[in-house]
Amino acid sequence: MSPSAVKTSHDQSTQDAVRAMSGGVGSAERLAIPVLEVADLAVSFDNSSGGPRIQAVNGVHMTLFPQQTLAVVGESGCGKSVTAMSTMQLIARPPGRFDRGSILFEGRDIVSLSEEEMLSIRGGKIAMIFQEPMTSLNPVYNIGDQLMEAIFLHQKVGPDEAKRIAVQAMKDVGIKKPEERLAMYPHQFSGGMRQRVMIAMALACRPKVLLADEPTTALDVTIQAQILELLRELQRTRDMGIMLITHNLGVVAENADVVCVMYAGRVVEYANVFELFDEPLHPYTRGLFRSIPMLRDTRERLVTIKDVTHDPAEFRKIPGVIPWWPDMPPGVRPEGAPDRDEHVLVEVRPNRWVGCWRTPELEARSHRRPSLDYRRGDR
Ligand SMILES: Nc1ncnc2c1ncn2[C@@H]1O[C@H](COP(=O)(O)OP(=O)(O)OP(=O)(O)O)[C@@H](O)[C@H]1O
Numbered sequence: 001m002s003p004s005a006v007k008t009s010h011d012q013s014t015q016d017a018v019r020a021m022s023g024g025v026g027s028a029e030r031l032a033i034p035v036l037e038v039a040d041l042a043v044s045f046d047n048s049s050g051g052p053r054i055q056a057v058n059g060v061h062m063t064l065f066p067q068q069t070l071a072v073v074g075e076s077g078c079g080k081s082v083t084a085m086s087t088m089q090l091i092a093r094p095p096g097r098f099d100r101g102s103i104l105f106e107g108r109d110i111v112s113l114s115e116e117e118m119l120s121i122r123g124g125k126i127a128m129i130f131q132e133p134m135t136s137l138n139p140v141y142n143i144g145d146q147l148m149e150a151i152f153l154h155q156k157v158g159p160d161e162a163k164r165i166a167v168q169a170m171k172d173v174g175i176k177k178p179e180e181r182l183a184m185y186p187h188q189f190s191g192g193m194r195q196r197v198m199i200a201m202a203l204a205c206r207p208k209v210l211l212a213d214e215p216t217t218a219l220d221v222t223i224q225a226q227i228l229e230l231l232r233e234l235q236r237t238r239d240m241g242i243m244l245i246t247h248n249l250g251v252v253a254e255n256a257d258v259v260c261v262m263y264a265g266r267v268v269e270y271a272n273v274f275e276l277f278d279e280p281l282h283p284y285t286r287g288l289f290r291s292i293p294m295l296r297d298t299r300e301r302l303v304t305i306k307d308v309t310h311d312p313a314e315f316r317k318i319p320g321v322i323p324w325w326p327d328m329p330p331g332v333r334p335e336g337a338p339d340r341d342e343h344v345l346v347e348v349r350p351n352r353w354v355g356c357w358r359t360p361e362l363e364a365r366s367h368r369r370p371s372l373d374y375r376r377g378d379r
């Protein structure tokens with residue numbers, strides 16, 4: 001079986017067959033098997049003020065390959081963290097509810113796993129750097145205790161071995177004199193160092209998937225660049241896939257292989273990073289890029305995303321389809337788009353997906369799920 005046959009396949013039995021052969025699978029083929037596949041994920045929450053349920057995520061698809069960085073971008077509240085937290089099975093139910101979809105980790109659907117089964121995956125095989133890492137360390141335990149607790153939970157090792165792994169994990173993230181620092185408490189570390197400890201904790205068990213939710217937002221640009229470089233390096237040596245959630249398009253441009261743009265719980269665009277930046281196809285993505293201030297741009301007013309998404313012409317640029325948007329400018333919403341589940345992610349040209357209105361013509365077509373085994377080094 002060629003890697004390209006594996007690459008485009010979401011067929012479970014094909015992937016199982018490849019995995020079964022994995023003793024003899026070379027690195028190109030190994031890297032072509034998705035490590036995480038989120039398909040049609042929908043998650044909602046009870047509305048505490050008594051109104052209709054809050055549909056936080058509504059039919060999200062994304063595919064992550066080993067050694068790949070998949071950036072997830074989109075404005076606040078669009079469902080990035082809920083997608084990541086669902087992958088860790090950390091959504092409290094209630095108030096949360098899985099409405100539909102699957103999350104395959106190495107081909108196994110984790111949505112249906114029991115809490116006990118999930119314990120062996122969470123933190124060990126799939127790890128997360130949380131959006132607010134400064135508050136994720138416990139102030140009353142020293143760094144070593146907190147790191148070693150994570151190691152004991154996932155690896156059958158004694159105290160000496162756990163300490164050795166903890167020291168190595170601190171070294172891996174560039175913390176000097178780790179033996180001495182293990183005995184220190186979080187308040188004795190700077191913000192950048194605490195962030196490194198969080199990353200060390202996430203990486204100590206050598207996860208296959210790292211969910212990095214705004215991992216560097218609170219850091220200055222120098223430390224941010226160091227940490228992202230470190231993640232890239234560890235990713236290469238460990239075959240890890242990274243889901244990188246960020247608002248920073250500069251971070252995306254420098255680090256992502258593939259980009260998933262979300263809006264209101266939907267995927268509106270999915271592409272490799274170079275193609276997306278060269279030519280964004282969805283009006284929202286175009287608005288997002290055009291709203292970035294440029295140093296030499298002397299216009300009095302910046303372009304806003306709404307300037308773009310309120311322009312009917314922006315929705316008529318892709319032949320045969322109309323991009324989906326909850327607040328359409330007049331006259332462009334297609335006739336016959338049913339209200340129910342009206343969004344569909346369409347491969348509008350090879351390897352370019354755009355969220356579109358589900359018209360009867362699109363309904364009749366089969367749609368390949370977004371899956372790009374692309375890494376920027378492939379260029
Ligand atoms: N526990 C909860 N109860 C009710 N609603 C929730 C809960 N958690 C998330 N939501 C809602 O789900 C939606 C998606 O939230 P999410 O945290 O995923 O956004 P986000 O894209 O990560 O935003 P940000 O960029 O601000 O981190 C939001 O409307 C949010 O209010």
Ligand SMILES: [Mg+2]
Binds near residue numbers: 080081082131213
């Ligand atoms: Mg978030």
